[in-house]
Amino acid sequence: MERTFRNSNFEGAYFKCEVGSGKSEKVSDFRLPISDFRLPISDFQTMPRTKQFNEEEVLRKAMELFWKQGYHATSIQNLVDQLGINRASLYDTFGGKDALFEKAFEKYVRDYSAQVIAQLSRHESVRRALEAFFLSEARAAARDKDHKGCFVVNTTTEFVPNSEEWAQRITRQRKAMEHLFLQYLQRAVEQGEIPPGKDLPALAAYLFTFYNGLKVVSKANDSEEELCRVVQVALSVLD
Amino acid sequence: MERTFRNSNFEGAYFKCEVGSGKSEKVSDFRLPISDFRLPISDFQTMPRTKQFNEEEVLRKAMELFWKQGYHATSIQNLVDQLGINRASLYDTFGGKDALFEKAFEKYVRDYSAQVIAQLSRHESVRRALEAFFLSEARAAARDKDHKGCFVVNTTTEFVPNSEEWAQRITRQRKAMEHLFLQYLQRAVEQGEIPPGKDLPALAAYLFTFYNGLKVVSKANDSEEELCRVVQVALSVLD
DNA sequence: GTGATATTGGAATGAATATTCCAAATAAAA
DNA sequence: TTTTATTTGGAATATTCATTCCAATATCAC
Structure with a gap:
């Protein structure tokens, strides 16, 4: 202390x-x-040794x-x-x-969120942006020789339901990501890429659910080609 | 020994x-x-105490x-x-x-596989069978107050990539479940429920991936209604 | 009941765990 | 160089871990 x-x-x-x-x-x-x-x-008058x-x-x-x-x-x-x-x-x-685990988790969320947003905002077309995002995730996962998956997903299965505190943290993450997807989907409707009248929150939640699945499956399947085909199927709900 | x-x-x-x-x-x-x-x-001539x-x-x-x-x-x-x-x-x-963990895992796979097959074979229509299966999974997950998720999915994130032996076991499970889905999809094509020419293996892998995602997300989201809407979106790829 | 043998409860073991502690080393300023 | 506050390496601590051991118990065949 x-x-x-x-x-x-x-x-x-x-x-x-x-x-x-x-x-x-x-x-x-x-x-x-x-x-x-x-x-x-x-x-004091002197400065001590530094890290x-x-x-x-x-x-x-x-x-x-x-x-x-x-x-x-x-x-x-x-x-x-x-x-x-x-x-x-x-x-x-x-x-x-x-405390170190929490800091590591927060760093991951910080770094990864920035990366996701950057990835998604590369394309004008929302459909293309989502495609690029999920394909890049699939490829990165297949190429990661450590097969780490997603820190948040891993933490979900490890700590939920055995820690209420972490359950809340995870839920906040889910809502943030669903909200991000929702914003893009709304823009897609505005841009005429998605026909109006669709249940956008459900679509956003679906994208998040699929993301979780992709991150789990890619830990034990490193076939880039298979993962990319799965992504294409998943995104066909937008057509 | x-x-x-x-x-x-x-x-x-x-x-x-x-x-x-x-x-x-x-x-x-x-x-x-x-x-x-x-x-x-x-x-020996006597029988010892029993368990x-x-x-x-x-x-x-x-x-x-x-x-x-x-x-x-x-x-x-x-x-x-x-x-x-x-x-x-x-x-x-x-x-x-x-050894106990392995036996527990195997029991889960044994019991759960039987349950999945029973669930899927309840309907003639493959589309209805898949819908019934995923909806029942969503509802069961939402109602499980322990939020256990899926033993196999949990084990995937816990042991892969830190155990080659478990990675292989998990891969076998994935292939078995993808194969099961594929059989049903093939029957769906035969029955005219799915237009021919679709990439059925990719569709099967997609269903498995979505299943994994559902099992992760449902640990931290117990809204039965939200999960069921996500399932409906996910299965719209079959239309 | 008697004899034989496996089960049972709980103590014992030893390795691994997270954390604390302290003397020695070190960097910065005077 | 001296002073000062901190970092650092590694020992020390106390807890928890998986596993083994053994005396006491309980069951079955006779």
């Missing part, structure tokens, strides 16, 4: 820009002090490991080995296994 | 008919000895627990508490955690 917060006075006091592999070797570390910053409590690793990069590694193995099958030792940082650093920086 | 097989000479020698809760209280136990049965090796629990019933409980919680989140202590049998009995009867 005590050690965890010993630095809390200085949160946000510096813009850090760190570069390096983070594998406990020296890294560059530029700090741009905010000139008019006043120390609120402490009376030897890039926090974002380490978090990315943790994300990949939890993504691939899930929460229960990933041990702290596992993380220490893979992340290349010390046990104590892990606890000091991220708080513990639960 | 030694204790595990001490009774192996008598496997199948009796038709057992046991009744009882199995919660370490006395149960009725009727044994109908097979009259012409000859002891192959042993020279105090119904093996099939205990296996069913183990299946439900693994189904709900997964492999890693279920401890032996957990099983001992839930199954109502002794630690030693568990190891003697089922071999260990891994």
